[in-house]
């Protein structure tokens with residue numbers, strides 16, 4: 776089985792549980808667990824939604840959109856068009872039904888596809904790449920591709936390498952799929968050579984949150 780297939784199969788089987796992390800469908804116990812252990816996810820969600828400002832009338836692409844929560848929130852705030860892309864069919868099905876339930880299915884287009892392989896037609900004001908670079912074996916190619924379709928700002932998360940938490944996660948993912956982790960120095964080199972206009976790297980809990988402005 777290819778590395779890509781292993782990752783998409785894992786996320787296909789994980790889709791319902793991953794969607795539940797975002798809240799409504801959660802048990803009180805899981806809500807407490809998530810609050811304690813999913814700080815990075817909460818922070819990167821809040822920072823991305825805040826970073827996509829102003830969003831009225833803007834076009835957004837959410838790469839590795841999973842159950843679609845970022846794009847749906849931005850559509851509700853007035854984005855004119857949201858494209859979500861994910862290579863796990865289970866995730867796309869959930870994203871479509873979440874968009875319908877939120878009443879924004881006319882604005883949101885959730886599509887099945889591999890960002891690294893498929894052509895991405897169109898340009899977008901904001902690009903969101905949250906919780907995805909963890910699984911991408913060619914980060915230079917991914918960052919350049921994201922910047923080439925972004926007009927205003929792109930937001931990325933990268934898992935922090937080093938320490939107990941990173942070690943534990945690597946161990947857990949051994950049987951699931953490949954995992955790629957980063958240092959601040961590696962990210963500075965990556966974004967400097969990608970030729971952005973500017974970029975900022977912030978550490979938020981277990982992730983680096985990167986805001987990049989294309990040239």
Ligand SMILES: C[S@@+](CC[C@H](N)C(=O)[O-])C[C@H]1O[C@@H](n2cnc3c(N)ncnc32)[C@H](O)[C@@H]1O
Nearest residue numbers: 786839840841861862863866889890891905906
């Ligand atoms: C941890 S989930 C994050 C989902 C969403 N961005 C969020 O933060 O709620 C990572 C998602 O990226 C998707 N993904 C990983 N590599 C991808 C690729 N090359 N093309 C499309 N989707 C990809 C996976 O299928 C999975 O749904």
